[in-house]
Amino acid sequence: MRWFAAGEFCMPLAPLNPDKARLSLEAGSVLGHSAKTKAQALAASRAASKRERFRRQSGGRRLVPHERVATCLRWLRPGERAVEILHSASEGEAHYSRLEVCGSVWLCAVCAARIAEERRKELRQGVEFCAKNGGGVLHLTFTVRHNIGDNLKALTAAFTKAYSRMVGHSTYRTLLRGTYGIMGAVRALEVTNGQHGWHPHHHALVFTSRPLTDDETRRFERELLELWAKCAAREGMTMNQAGLSVQGARAAAGYVAKWGAEEELTKSHLKSGRGGSRSPWDLLRDYCDGDTQAGALWREYADVFKGRRQLVWSAGLRALLGLEDEIPDDEAAAALPDDAKHLGWVDFGDWLLVLRWELRADLLNLAAAGDWSLVVGFLADLRARYRADRRARGLDCPEPVEPPGLPEQLPLAWAVGAFSAERYG
Numbered sequence: 001m002r003w004f005a006a007g008e009f010c011m012p013l014a015p016l017n018p019d020k021a022r023l024s025l026e027a028g029s030v031l032g033h034s035a036k037t038k039a040q041a042l043a044a045s046r047a048a049s050k051r052e053r054f055r056r057q058s059g060g061r062r063l064v065p066h067e068r069v070a071t072c073l074r075w076l077r078p079g080e081r082a083v084e085i086l087h088s089a090s091e092g093e094a095h096y097s098r099l100e101v102c103g104s105v106w107l108c109a110v111c112a113a114r115i116a117e118e119r120r121k122e123l124r125q126g127v128e129f130c131a132k133n134g135g136g137v138l139h140l141t142f143t144v145r146h147n148i149g150d151n152l153k154a155l156t157a158a159f160t161k162a163y164s165r166m167v168g169h170s171t172y173r174t175l176l177r178g179t180y181g182i183m184g185a186v187r188a189l190e191v192t193n194g195q196h197g198w199h200p201h202h203h204a205l206v207f208t209s210r211p212l213t214d215d216e217t218r219r220f221e222r223e224l225l226e227l228w229a230k231c232a233a234r235e236g237m238t239m240n241q242a243g244l245s246v247q248g249a250r251a252a253a254g255y256v257a258k259w260g261a262e263e264e265l266t267k268s269h270l271k272s273g274r275g276g277s278r279s280p281w282d283l284l285r286d287y288c289d290g291d292t293q294a295g296a297l298w299r300e301y302a303d304v305f306k307g308r309r310q311l312v313w314s315a316g317l318r319a320l321l322g323l324e325d326e327i328p329d330d331e332a333a334a335a336l337p338d339d340a341k342h343l344g345w346v347d348f349g350d351w352l353l354v355l356r357w358e359l360r361a362d363l364l365n366l367a368a369a370g371d372w373s374l375v376v377g378f379l380a381d382l383r384a385r386y387r388a389d390r391r392a393r394g395l396d397c398p399e400p401v402e403p404p405g406l407p408e409q410l411p412l413a414w415a416v417g418a419f420s421a422e423r424y425g
């Protein structure tokens, strides 16, 4: 049974201003005061990033309501009756548990951030392993010419096909591998949208059995560009010298750091694509700010990219770098820190109010302090606002039902009653 879906539609409640609730929340929280210390500034920045990710996830939900992102961190998992909040002291962060997690690296701003962080840790481990064992790493960027009228689906298909053609080519497999000691590559598919339309591109980390000299790196770049241009031409695409750029280890280390938690936490909602181009997350942000055209572009992107693999490792490379098998995206998205401990339960009725006013990030930010009494006060405030709203509209104002206790003790009758018309209608 999908509880939230049922609850959502039987709650014709006039939306309160979420900012108002937020202000009240912040006034009572550690984040509301002007940040006087570095730690407070960091906490405030992390809180703002989290709020922005949840906001964009909600924007995605409105654009693709039939995809799993629409239920992510909203619906209870089958068999669950309340939302559990976990707290990690080492991270200073709170997490939701017992909720559905979509694990979509393309469509869900919340899952994408978590997956990127898991992948970043692994990649760093691989780069460090390679460096420790005398190997080298190169950062490659592959692009093609693109125009405003290009169809994203056709362009992406041609682009990925050209790339597969290149890595399967005998020149790549024999000459380049033999000459430069290439052990393998991990590549990430990305796309931006700018004045010349859609721009799919690949970033790749190429691992070599020894560090290449600057001369070798330039020669490798020339030879590979020639091959890349040839393979792209077979798919009807052209490029100039910018079709491939190869950077040595220092830049590659910077690229790995690009997926770092600090970057993600502090800049994801602020960063815009270079030269006026926008990433899918920029499009989603603009859609949330009222740009319906950005929403249409994002929907087109979602349709083409959903279900694709973002990060692809060449066969056998992970073992060479001492890494275990890759965990799937949905497991990476649901991964919790080792020290995550139970902090408290949010009963289903309260959860509906949190969802109604889009306060999921605010609740987590408040719980990040590890003090459950702050959350209890916040939820009490929401219930009071709910009652005040009903009174203002001249509606009955039933007293809230008693807190149900732990989910194990929660009778099904209560769960059904909790979102019945009597309480929320």
Ligand SMILES: [Zn+2]
Residues within 6 Å of the ligand: 069, 072, 073, 101, 102, 103, 104, 108, 109, 110, 111, 112, 333
């Ligand atoms: Zn998700």
